[in-house]
Structures are given as C-alpha cells and as structure tokens.
Amino acid sequence: MPRPDVPDLVERARRGEARAVARLISLVESGADSDAGAADLRAVAAALAPHAGRAHVVGLTGPPGVGKSTSTSVLVGALRARGRRVGVLAVDPSSPFSGGALLGDRVRMGEHATDDGVFIRSMATRGHLGGLAWATPQALRVLDAAGCDVVLVETVGVGQSEIEVVALADTTVVLLAPGMGDGVQAAKAGILEIADVFVVNKADRDGAAQTVRDLRHMMSLDGGDGGCGWQRPVVPTVAARGEGVDELVAALDAHREWMDAGGERTRRRLARAEAEIQAITLERVRARIGDRSGLPRLAERVVAGELDPYAAADELAHSVTGR
C-alpha cells in the first residue's frame, strides 16, 4: 500500500470531506496500534497541529444503562438544530465495531448518518499503552481540524475509561439515572468529582426528584463548585423523548463560556498536553530499554546477588539516557 498523502488528506478533511476524516482517523488508529503505522501517526499529528484547538470537547460518561447513547444522539440533534457542526467519538474498549458503527442505538444515530454536518466514529481503545492514551487524542484533533464546533466523546464501560475521558474533555458530563443506587456507586467510582455537568436521565421515573435533590445537596456541601468557581448544574432529562436537552445544551455552553472567561479551558488543555507529551516520552524510553540496553545482563547480576535492583536501575538509566 502506498504511503498516504497526509497533507492532502488534512486539506480535504478541513473542507469537510467525510472520507478524508475517516481515513485520517484510521491512520491514527493503526498508527497507535503498530510500529509500522507509527510514521503515519506522526505525520498526521504534525499536519493537524496548526488546525486543532477550536472545538469544544465534551465527554459523556456514566454507568451502563444510564442512556449515554440516546443522550448523545439527541444532543447531536439539538446541536445541529443550532447550526453547529458535530463530531462524535464513541470509545469502547471491548467493542468489536470500529470504523463508523456507533454503539448502542445505531438506528437512532442513523438519522444523522446522512447529515454532512455530523461525523460519527466509534473506536476500540488501542495502543501500546492501552486505554485512551494514544489514538483518541489524535482522533479528536482530526474532528477538530475538520471544523467540528463540538466533539462529543462517549465512553462505554466504567472505571478507568471514565477517568481518562476527563483528561480529554473540556467539559465532562456525568449521567446518572434514578434507581441505580447512583449516589453510592458513583461516589465509589470517583465520577462525582470529575463532573462539570450532571445529567439525571430517565427523569420521568420514580426516584428521579430524589436523585436530583441528593446531587444538589452534595453540591451544596462542597460549595457546589469543587473549589474552582463553577456551580455544577444538575440537569434532569428524558433523552428518549428529547426532554431537557435544550437545558443540557445551555449548561454546556455556559460551562464553555465560564472556562473561556477565566482561562480554565487553557489550563485544562495545558494539563492535557503535558500528560500526553509525558506519556509519549515514557513510552519511547520504554521502547529504548527494550531495544538495546544491557537489561538482561543487569538482571543476571541482580539474580546473582552482585547488584541490587536500584543500583541496576542507575546503570540502566545511564545506558539509556547517557546520564
């Protein structure tokens, strides 16, 4: 296969060509997944750098069954109704789907499939480091460079991926639903701390008002702002009927405006860039250790009792870094 003409693809993606967007994301995915693709990944990253950083990146997370796919879909509709271009990245560590099939409510998302103001992409989480670390930030930059005003990142599954989405998003939406033992479960998983906006979906069900009250009470206990001056709103929705979605869009816009006014968005992006650069650098050091260091000989000396592992690490660091 000939090497792709990356600058040309980026130009076409910037003009909104869906096929170029899809091709770039595929390059990013395979680049994060294999050494062979690493050069393409680097070329894409270099070509995108000047054209990204404009989109509002919104992460959506929450326990399974809470209605993330449905909420994402109706949110796309509401944003499109306001004339905004929207990208959707559904990140699923376990999905067999990739390359365009959205998880969950595919029929519902199907109504957006022919809309050229929407890019929808699902990704399996891949890469040498696992998790979202490698491919997803670059895939976000592709959608950003393609002119999306908002990019929605929907995580599937729980635990680590919920935390990682925060590292990627400007605004993190945590979805809960009544009757799921939300308070305790969410607190346990640490997802309450990461929320900028709470959604209580399925708000027509028993216990919804209580869940909203519980959350607002919790907000009041910690001053409501996690100590950073933002009053985290609790938005009741019935996503399946589109109820509360306008309020959710308003909450997202308000958070973006608050971030821009106080410099918070830049602070978050700097922290994100630091984490990304550091992860890439450490992976490179790890690869260098694997390639050509004296590690096996050092291990022999440790096993023989001639050296302790800390002294061995001194020697290894010296051989790898020259210091």
Add this chain to the structure above:
Amino acid sequence: MPRPDVPDLVERARRGEARAVARLISLVESGADSDAGAADLRAVAAALAPHAGRAHVVGLTGPPGVGKSTSTSVLVGALRARGRRVGVLAVDPSSPFSGGALLGDRVRMGEHATDDGVFIRSMATRGHLGGLAWATPQALRVLDAAGCDVVLVETVGVGQSEIEVVALADTTVVLLAPGMGDGVQAAKAGILEIADVFVVNKADRDGAAQTVRDLRHMMSLDGGDGGCGWQRPVVPTVAARGEGVDELVAALDAHREWMDAGGERTRRRLARAEAEIQAITLERVRARIGDRSGLPRLAERVVAGELDPYAAADELAHSVTGR
C-alpha cells in the same frame, strides 16, 4: 529520628532476630511510600542483595472465600513440621492492618506467632507505582535473607493483584472451591494460565469431585503443562481439617525440583529482575521529567498549535536524556 544502621539490621535479621526483620520490612514499606524514606530503601536493597535468592517463593491466590488464609496457615504448620523456616507475606491493597497483623484467620495464625521459625507480616500495597511493584519484592528479600526456606505470599482480593503475584513467585498456587462457578470465573480472570499448582479447597463439599475433574480435563486439553513441560497437579484439600496439605507440600517441592532441574527458576527470576529494574528506571525518568524539564513550555506550544505532541516528546526526551 536517627538514620537506621542498615548493615547491622541485616546482620541481625540473618541471625533470625524477628525485630530486625520487622524493622527492615518497615523501612522498605516507608521507603516505597515516601521520598524521605527512599534512601533507607536503597540502603536496605544494597545490604540485602548478597544474601537473597535462596528461598522458595510461593504465591497463593484465588477468589475471595476460597480459604486462602486457612490454607496458608495449615501450610505453615506442615512446613514447620518438616523443620523448614517459613515467611508469610499477606498482601492486601485495602487492609487497614499493617505491621504484623495477618488478615482473616488471625487466631489460627496465632498458633505460629510464638514460633521463632516463622515470620508473619501483612502489608498494604503501597508505593509510587501502586500495586505490588515497590515494597513487596524487597520485603521478600528481607524474609529470604532472614533464612526462610519458603516464603508464602498470599494476595487478598482479585484482579491485578493476582497477576502481580506471579511476577513475584517461583511457584504460583491457584486455589478454587466447589460451587463458586470457578471454571468460568477463574478463566475470565485469567488465573488459570498463571497456576503452577491447583488446589481445590473445601473438597468435602458437593461438587468438589466435579471441579477437580473439570480442571484435569482442562489440563488434558492444553497438554497439561501450559507448554513448558510441567504437569500441573490438582490437589484436593480440606484446609480447615488439614486434609491434603501433605500432598500440597509434595506438589510444591516437586515444582521447585522441576524448576531447578530445567533452569526454569533462574529464567523466572531473571524475568522478574528485568521487570523490577525497568519499573524503577521508568519511575526515575518520570520523576526527572517532573523535576526540571521544559514540559510546561512544550505543552504551551502544543496547545498553541506550534508543535505536535510527538515532536514535543522528541524535545522532551532530548532534554531529559541528552539524546
């Protein structure tokens, strides 16, 4: 507090002084837990290096409720009856106990508490990298240097800690019990692959024979040896009554002899030393990045679109490693 006289502590530990053993393990724990203790940790590691590597390290793992504490306790008794010195390290990521209290069946372990041929220690898993990575290998070396013929490492909890115990043990024992949906659950958790010896505990219960048959059938399917020439035994036990414990000791001895005969124990120890040295080295690089690199300025340029994160990682690697 005055700096500890580490060489003196190691000499006293080698003579079997329980207090010196306990003090060294405490130094290792606090050294892995704080920068202030790091020098002590290094001093302990250096002083231990010539005196470790003799003990047979046996990891015990399995689902909660399977009887790990009881099995560990009766195994201690059986080994002591054979005149062997025994160390026990109970590793619990969530335990509030540390510094000598064994988890679970403390009364039962109490019968060994006055035996000066037994060292028992529980550890919370700590350290900058989390998990077992830092303190536990050095704590093992303390018990090894103190003259233990066998060191039992009992993990509490499931998941990652089960996998990590393998990285520490010469011989890994996976305990199952009838009626826990073992086959499926254990296969899911990946703990079948890591076993050198299977124990079906509570073998007086309904379904025990079936669990033993299922495991033996599984062994027969993969040739029984995980492809490395060792026929993995399945040992039924009723640990609470001491039944099957002699057979378990025999299985552990047989595995040790097999490892020594074919060089497998050395191979495992080399792999373990490589992983440990590499982890320490990477942690050191990470600390160096944090301390004094140009990371914040690089992140600014990435956010401004002047640089992509891969090019930034190139610059960072250069500034950290001089290459």
